[in-house]
Amino acid sequence: MKTKCIFILIIFALLLSGCGYEKLPPKTDSSSQQYVLPKGEIPTEADREALAEIRAEYENYITD
Amino acid sequence: MSICKRILPLLLLLAGCTRYLSVQPQGEVIPSSDEEFAALIHDHLRDIEGGGDAYILGNMETVALFEGCADDLDANIRVGDGLVAYAGEAINSRMSDYREAFEIIRDCNIVIEGLDGRTSETARGALGAAYAMKGILYYNLLREFAGPYNPAEALSDPGIPIVDKVDIEAMPARASMKETAQYAGSMLKKALPFTGNDRRWFFTTALVKAYQARLAFWCEDWDTAAAVAEDIIEHSGLELTPADGYKAMLDVAEPRGEVIARSHINNSSELDWYFSYMKGYIASRPVCAALTQLYEPGDIRLSTSFNARRFNTKAPERRVRLSELYLIAAEAEYHRGEPGKALGYLNDLRRARIADAEDLTEATLKPVRSGDRITEDAARKAITPLLQAILDERRKELYMEGDRFFELKRNGRPEWWVISNGLKYTMKKYLYTAPIYKQDCALNPDMQQNPGYED
Numbered sequence: 001m002k003t004k005c006i007f008i009l010i011i012f013a014l015l016l017s018g019c020g021y022e023k024l025p026p027k028t029d030s031s032s033q034q035y036v037l038p039k040g041e042i043p044t045e046a047d048r049e050a051l052a053e054i055r056a057e058y059e060n061y062i063t064d
Numbered sequence: 065m066s067i068c069k070r071i072l073p074l075l076l077l078l079a080g081c082t083r084y085l086s087v088q089p090q091g092e093v094i095p096s097s098d099e100e101f102a103a104l105i106h107d108h109l110r111d112i113e114g115g116g117d118a119y120i121l122g123n124m125e126t127v128a129l130f131e132g133c134a135d136d137l138d139a140n141i142r143v144g145d146g147l148v149a150y151a152g153e154a155i156n157s158r159m160s161d162y163r164e165a166f167e168i169i170r171d172c173n174i175v176i177e178g179l180d181g182r183t184s185e186t187a188r189g190a191l192g193a194a195y196a197m198k199g200i201l202y203y204n205l206l207r208e209f210a211g212p213y214n215p216a217e218a219l220s221d222p223g224i225p226i227v228d229k230v231d232i233e234a235m236p237a238r239a240s241m242k243e244t245a246q247y248a249g250s251m252l253k254k255a256l257p258f259t260g261n262d263r264r265w266f267f268t269t270a271l272v273k274a275y276q277a278r279l280a281f282w283c284e285d286w287d288t289a290a291a292v293a294e295d296i297i298e299h300s301g302l303e304l305t306p307a308d309g310y311k312a313m314l315d316v317a318e319p320r321g322e323v324i325a326r327s328h329i330n331n332s333s334e335l336d337w338y339f340s341y342m343k344g345y346i347a348s349r350p351v352c353a354a355l356t357q358l359y360e361p362g363d364i365r366l367s368t369s370f371n372a373r374r375f376n377t378k379a380p381e382r383r384v385r386l387s388e389l390y391l392i393a394a395e396a397e398y399h400r401g402e403p404g405k406a407l408g409y410l411n412d413l414r415r416a417r418i419a420d421a422e423d424l425t426e427a428t429l430k431p432v433r434s435g436d437r438i439t440e441d442a443a444r445k446a447i448t449p450l451l452q453a454i455l456d457e458r459r460k461e462l463y464m465e466g467d468r469f470f471e472l473k474r475n476g477r478p479e480w481w482v483i484s485n486g487l488k489y490t491m492k493k494y495l496y497t498a499p500i501y502k503q504d505c506a507l508n509p510d511m512q513q514n515p516g517y518e519d
Contacts (some may be wrong), residue, residue: 009071033502035517038152038495040487041367051140051483057353058141062373 101178101189104171108197109266112353115328115335115381119165119204122195122382123327125343127466129154131346134469135437136459138352139482146345147232149484151469151495155517158498162209165201166227172198173230189265192258196267196275199251203279206244208498209514212473213283214444218242222512237510238500245283251429263319270300271325274384281392282474284442289432290396293389297409300324302386307364314368314379321400322386343380346464351373354436359458362419363370365460378464387413391458395451399443403450413461440476472496492516 001051090187095101111117119127131137132147140148148154175194179187179289205224206213214221223244225236249486252272259269272297280288296302305313306455313321317331328339351374394409394484403426411423422428429449440453455475459468472478473496481490494516505511 006071034156035499035502037155038492039488040484040489043483043486043488047481047483054138054140054353058138058350058374059266061353061356 066082070284084340094202095174095178095477096147098179098182098184098186098190101175102186104175105190105193105197106266109193112266112327113330114333115330115339116333117327119161119168120200120326121327121384122466124339124346125381127380127382127464128342128346129157130466130469131464132349134472135480136355136463136468137346137349137485139349140360141350141352142348143482144349145346146147146341147349150491152489152491155499157493159501162205162498162501162504165205169198169201169227170222170230172201175226184466188258189262192255193265193267194274195255195258196249196272199248199255199272200252200275201277202244202248203275203282206241206248206279207282207473209500210244211497211514213241214243216282218245218283222514225511228365235508235510237445237508238512240307245279248279249276252279262444263450268324270296270422271304271384273300274324274389277389277392281287281396283471284399286396286399290400293393293396297386297393300386302381304386304390304413306416307419310364310417311368314383323384324384326383327381346380347377348373351376355459358460360421361479362421364417364419365462365463369460369463376464380464383465387416387461391454391461394454395458398454400449406450406454410457417461426450426456436470437478438475439478442474444476469496 093100095104108120112121112123115123128147132139132149133151137144137147139147143149151158170455172194174374175190175500176198178189179194182188183192194509204222210223211221216360218241221241222238223241224238226239226243226247227234227236228247251274255267255272256269257266261268261270271411273292277289277296278294280286280292282352302322302324303328307321316330319326319329333339351370354375356370369376371377381408390409390413390487394406394413397405397409407424407426411421414421414424426449430452432447432452436452437446438455439447443448447455455471458471463470477496478495479491479493481488494514495518497514500513501519505513
């Protein structure tokens with residue numbers, strides 16, 4: 001009788017205190033919260049020449 | 065049975081009260097009085113006035129961000145300190161702005177729901193400011209987180225989720241661009257009955273109308289843009305500041321002359337130390353050659369904007385000025401097929417900026433330049449001499465006010481490149497639109513991310 005009573009009480013307690021269903025948002029901790037920034041490319045020779053022209057124009061402007 | 069008697073209280077204790085999980089607010093109140101609701105608005109007004117607001121009117125930080133992403137300053141001459149080399153470096157910080165904007169929208173919704181129908185002066189002032197802030201935030205979100213506005217596709221192009229009430233469980237998907245624009249417009253319209261000339265609530269009638277004009281202009285509703293801009297020009301009582309007062313008008317903290325509103329009007333803000341650094345960052349990248357070539361002799365903006373080494377000297381603040389309304393009216397009239405009116409507004413502005421300016425006529429307009437970055441207009445047509453003159457004037461006038469990035473976005477999203485640390489980075493079309501907050505897309509399967517940012 002004792003054992004049965006203890007068993008019933010444990011079941012009863014587990015039902016009362018047990019884990020209920022909780023509507024939680026989907027877990028996102030494991031996903032990245034940032035975007036990977038676009039990667040740069042190696043400039044071509046034409047790009048380097050254009051860059052040199054831009055910088056030369058500036059040097060001329062500030063020395064005039 | 066005695067064991068049962070001993071175990072039962074223990075089990076009841078275990079299974080008992082769960083209120084210890086109920087977190088009570090500490091040091092905060094749920095607003096109920098007019099003043100408590102108004103305090104939510106005053107927090108944001110204080111941010112605008114102190115220069116801390118990066119989301120409503122914007123501040124020096126947003127000027128630095130958008131000028132760093134645009135091309136008036138030339139990163140190919142020198143990237144400089146504290147500025148992004150191009151927009152690709154700023155995608156994560158811009159994405160965070162999306163979340164911050166919605167936190168302010170939440171506060172506006174709390175105030176609107178709580179004060180709706182109340183008639184005290186405080187309630188009316190706070191309500192007007194809440195509607196105005198919400199309308200402006202949706203306008204900002206539309207420009208930053210939705211693509212360029214195309215009226216022919218605005219009903220299907222994704223805009224911004226409409227959050228119209230306080231509901232922490234709601235997860236609205238993106239509305240269309242047209243719905244977003246209409247919602248922003250409806251908020252500004254609701255603000256108007258509560259506004260006047262009183263600057264205590266910051267959002268005056270002229271300021272709200274100026275945002276109505278900006279919104280219509282962005283959405284290529286040329287009739288509305290022209291009508292609202294002309295209404296402000298004719299009825300606001302403001303006049304264009306002449307050249308001799310131009311520099312002082314830009315430098316002083318309080319709105320003066322043609323300034324309808326500006327960020328950072330509190331000249332003893334706790335953030336002043338930060339802004340002194342920010343000015344240095346902005347002045348560490350030279351102005352590009354293409355901009356310097358637009359100025360005519362006698363243009364007050366030439367001596368005010370940058371020094372002999374082409375480093376910035378203009379106070380980098382966000383402003384709403386009458387001159388912008390002239391430019392909106394000019395471009396809107398151009399698109400409405402009224403070139404005479406467009407030239408009239410353009411000449412009015414030039415006379416206020418250039419000493420002995422000769423009025424432009426259709427016969428004296430310069431031919432369209434080759435090699436310009438903008439080659440098509442907002443309506444996806446080729447640039448004409450008149451439109452080129454309007455866009456040039458806008459570029460000079462609104463230099464260092466965070467406008468150029470959106471001009472590029474509005475007019476064809478041209479691509480260009482910068483070389484930074486030995487690598488070439490291309491400003492691709494998709495980078496003109498910032499990504500929607502990533503966690504929102506993870507939580508809501510209906511939330512559509514912008515092109516280029518899909519994982």
